[in-house]
Amino acid sequence: MLQLPDVALAPMLPILIVLAGAIASTVLGFHLPRRALTIINLVLVVLSGISMATLWNSGASSFNGALQADNAALLLGLVILVGTLMTLLVSLDTAWRARVSFPELDAMLMYAVTGCLLIAFSGDLIVMLIGLEIMSLSGYVLATLQESRRAEEAGLKYFLLGSVGSAILIYGMALVYGATGSFSYVTIADRVGAVSDLTPANVGILVGGGLMLLAGFAFKVALSPFHQWTPDVYSGAPTSISLFLSTVVKVAAFAGMLRVFAGALADAPGWASTLQVLTAATLIIGNMAALLQTNFKRLLAYSAVAHTGFLAMALLGTPQLGGAALGYYLLVYTLTTAAALAVVAALQRNESGMQVSDLRGLYYRHPAYATALAVCLASLAGLPPFAGFFGKYLAFQAAFQNGYMWLSVLAALTSVAALVYYLRPAMLMFMPDRTPAREYAHGQRTPTTLTVALGVAGVTLLGILPNLWYGWVANPAIWQGLAGR
């Protein structure tokens, strides 16, 4: 008789609930209208969130620690769910206009979320990999779902580069396994913690593996120079899907990075110095490229790349500080980006998004949306009353305190560029304009409005009282145990 595996359902509950939504969408899609499915999924997402709340501080784990519902997982999971919630709400309005109103949309979204949660909850590299792949594969499908040239090309690009990223990541995983003899974060962290235990050859393999993992993740989160797919995909996919890809998927990928680099490989040599170079490159390229964009959706895509740089900066901090910073930043980033893209989704004439110049005078046609968008842009830019500021602040702080001063300075400088490209559309909206409107006139619908309101309220509230969320995230103990120790 073999030993019975340790299967505890409770820590899996949040994931299972989401998975149930995915399966329900697959099966019930033939019998129910998509709207009903989306509502079911919304309810399930909320339920999943509640189940996470009940797991708080339980430190439960399953499969001998391969799946762990520690607080870090829960916090990241909540961020993912928030992004999902917003995506689903927006898709209620805009999916039919984007011609992607199939039950498959919901199914794929929920599968992707399942994968995302798996990453956040992962306790070893294999689970992480499974989650990552479920997420990526669903993502490829999502990007291609709309039957249009743009979407399909975006999907292909996403797929090809994404799979290259996966391959590199898997190879890195293999090398890390080779160096440490385990996939489990805890064991890896233990073995890595005592580098002296490893033979020099193994240290070499470990460094190589770490770098490959880094490159693989860099593909997934779009760190330069592995970011080339991002703008194309984000601007080629339907907006509501770009929303999902640029928030939830990115959050999950960062969750994975956090687990792997701040957890398992925290003490491993090599990756950090490479990451700082990548981060610097991302900050420069993302921000500079965004400056040149004339299409607003594409601009947001590049801004997503630029933000990746900031997020990665947080990763460079010590796990305690960096984890907290990342935890805070990810939520804020999700809220902001989702709300901004929700506005775009509601107001765009077609799925290619809107030109920046189309925004002129938006304030006088859609005052509420324009204000909301302005708030989002201000938050993305990192202007203080909004939460984006504290996100940036935390990222700066995390990097600075871990000795990456030059990176903080560089980030500050590139932020200036960011401000310019965020400000331009934001200000254009307030400039009176006599030409006819260039946006979709009937954009205002309740769920989208709700999403935008959620985002804006969140951003403002978290900006004024960051402790509402940061208070939860700040506890260093949460991030110390990323590897599950």
Add this chain to the structure above:
Amino acid sequence: MPDWLATLLITLLKAVLVALALLTTFAYMTLVERKLLGRFQIRVGPNRVGPMGLLQPLADAIKSIFKEDLQVTLADKLVYTLAPIIAIGMALTAFGGIPAGPAGSLFGENPWVYNLDAGILALLALTSMGVYGIFLGGWASGSKYPTLGGLRSSAQMISYELGMGLSILGLLMLVGSTRFTDIVQWQGAHAWMILFQSLAFALFLISSFAETNRTPFDLPEAEQELVAGYLTEYSAIKWALFQMAEYVNMITSSAIMATLFFGGWRGPGFLNGLIPGIADWPIIWLVVKIGLFLFLFIWVRATLPRLRYDQLMRFGWKLLLPLALLNTVGTAFYIAFLRSWGWWPMAVASLIGLLALLALSDVVRQLWAGSGHGRREEPGPVRTAGGD
């Protein structure tokens, strides 16, 4: 001579022997088949070359070799040539893993060319590789009918491969090993697997027919629709190689079925009462069983009409696959919870399942024969090429 060299040489020798044996069998099987078909259709069959037509295969072979080997202008030269080689190579290789007797029974050597832990898996893998031969052959011909024929046949083969793979899961659960020798041993210790897994056997048998492109599943070569399918542009020895592959596959399938479900190289145990030890004679029993199955193949060819392509695919996906899955789950359930009853109730259950399937065959046929339009009764429309 170092040990490894000796082993290598012996293995090589065995391989050559097996290959030659298979080819001979193939050659004479064509003859037997033609003869038998003649009988079934109340005609004589080949009897001109040699006594009773015994030299017919030889003549065929010589003709094949000396015929002009055409190569269509538009074909992809390399792949076009490679395809039949792949097909025959995989077919021959597959057979080598089947044990023909207990270890050391062949003049002190093992009566198998290779014996892998993953025996049945490796075998399935090899037969799947055969699909490449057909698909590439069709594709490389660079012409319409072969392409479609190749596609069809690949689609068919992979579809039925699923049923095949799934149907033996129950068996594997019982045995707990994928090694052929273990499977045979288990049957020696208990009883022939056909008793416990009759449903699975039925599924496997059907799948085997489809895998080897035999009637009633010989769609790829449906002349009315696709000329000669993937073979259209082939001639001479390459054509012969494909034919060879098909027949060798048939032999291999027979051998697998014999091994998996009919005790392999062991004879029926009760015969031991007649002549002690007869059930344990190596090779003989296997050959006998293979022969029986081959006869079955021919018999079926003579009896059953060909399926329509859509029926074929539906049959595979909508009946075979779920049934195989059901069989697996059922067996799993039995092993998990009712093991204390012994194995025989399971045999009964399986048999009941099979009988129920037969009894309900009309209802079931409704299920897979179309979307309830009663299309079966209609004099099916003329089907265009391409089965899509």
Add this chain to the structure above:
Amino acid sequence: MIHLMIFLPLLGSLLLMVTPRKWREEVAGFVAALTLGLGLLIWRAGGTELFSVPWIGPLGITYSVQLEGVSLALALVTAFMSLIACLYAARRIPNPGTMLALILGMATGLIGIFAARDLILFYVFFEDALIPALLMLAIYGKESRMKALVKFAAYTLFGSLLMLVSFIGLKYLGGSPTFALADLRAHPVTGPMQTWLYVGFLLAMAVKLPLWPLHAWLPDFHEQNHDSGIPDVMGTLYKVGGYGVFQFGITLFPDASLALRPILMGLAAFTALYAAWIAFHQTNWKRLLAYAGLSHMGFVALGVFSLNETAVIGAMYLLAFQNLYTGALFLSVGMLQERIGSLDTRVGGVMTQAGALGGLTMALWFASIAVPGLAGFIGEFSILLGAYQISPWLTFIAGITTIAAAAYALTAFQTTFWQARPLGSVRVADLRHVEWLVLGLPLVVAIFFGVYSAPALNLMQPAVKAVLSALGGQ
């Protein structure tokens, strides 16, 4: 009370969004007046104690505010000018709800800047004040405002983000538990790192001050803003660089301040002179005023960087009242533009038809060019006096500026208000009701503090002394 004073304008601004259109002007005016009233009450009470509560505990960010001394004086001026701006906006701008809301919103940011005693809080208010300024420019600006806007924002943020990094460094390297000023002073950073951090901080302040190479945004900003001059008033108030250097720079980076003093004073003096020189060539009132303001700010900077008590007091005094009369001048230019539809300095002959406008404008100009008896004089004189003890030559260069100022101001004034009115031009109406108040009140205040400076000086002196004590009484 202090919290109310800081946030009342913001509340008012939000309130305006839900106020019916009819009452917006009244509500805004009332809020602005109330803020000023609160400020005066605080003044009467002699400032407030330091109020400090943790804001974001884990990060050591506190909500620490205090209004006393210099900060109170500047806050008062801010409240006062916001009121004036509200008054004029209500008259000048059709449907002024948005503008009023922005004015009030900005007032909160500005008062917050002065009240903040926590670096991050300071930064937050610093950036907060930026948003209404940008919006004013975006909504009410002229054609090429986008360029001006981007320039303005880019410069400001370039500095402020580096400032943020330097704040983080300051706390981390000094090991202070919080960002509160008091804590940071207790845990100073020493050595060369202090200088680097100071440079980061200074960049932000130099942009805001503005100091010479970082001033390029200023003229565009003023030129592209709405003709009425209301945004310019607030923009003028937003030149908080001098205050920042005084309140935080000197206290937190005493060694670096001393070390960099010669360079900074040189820059300041150069700025003053250079700006005056440029101003001389301007034919657009707004640009002229912008450069005039720049020139004054050079003075302020000179005073602050000299680290001499007299000069610092003078700088703060000048900073406070320069806002007053430069702001009022912008408004007077706005009135002029309303009447003749141009901002050109060579329209000619306005005085004959609008005597009161011309008169008040001239009086304000006198204040600006530091005619004795007006508030500007006390400030500039003190600065020169104090700075002379530190660096006579630089002070001399800066001193030339005062003469230059008289030259450019009077030339422009002369070509606009005197000279002959061109034939066939429209008749220029004189000041009407509210406009009297708008120009008169600042002038009255300027005269009052020009003659009787004791209240303001008494208010500032202790604060300046306290700050300079950080230098170890050099």
Add this chain to the structure above:
Amino acid sequence: MVPTAYYLALSGILFALGMIGVLTRRTAIMVFLSVELMLNAANLSLVAFARSWGDLTGQTAVFIVMTLAAAEVAIGLAIIVAIFRKRETTNVDDLAGLRG
């Protein structure tokens, strides 16, 4: 027993070949095949490491990686077919609709 290093070297070569393929090949299918090559290189090294550590998890991982590869094939083919049917090209360079 063949030393692990040999396997590693082989897998490294395979991986590099795959990488080169990804970087130089222009048709989607070829890029895609190169990716598969990279995955198999990873599989090889996983198995080699699993053997050298005497630990079965490595082999389990191979199983999962194989599945992933298959899933990728399915989805990738679907995407490529969708594009191919519309445009008759799978050359990555022809997908210029999203340049910029």
Add this chain to the structure above:
Amino acid sequence: MLLVALGIGILAVLVSALLGPKKASRTKLMAYESGNDPEHGGVGTGQRFPVHFYLVAMLFIVFDIETAFFYPLAVAYQRLPEFAFFEAITFVLLLLVGYYYVLKKKVLEWS
């Protein structure tokens, strides 16, 4: 075995190539399309395969992988039957979800 088998194949082809006559003519080498001239053809000239075959191929990949997962389970089944049964059931249920979807999508309908 594999070598031998492939060798036989290659040998056969070679022998035939050496011994067989070679008298090619255009018509003889033309693709067979019931006597008509080939409309299009040749390898890699944009022949289109019906999508349905792709679907079948994809389904096969998916299901075959599922089967592959089942094999280790089946082989090790008797060592932990109860637990493995629930595992298998979960697995099969998930498989059925996909199967149901495919059925409903009419992928398995051949018109």
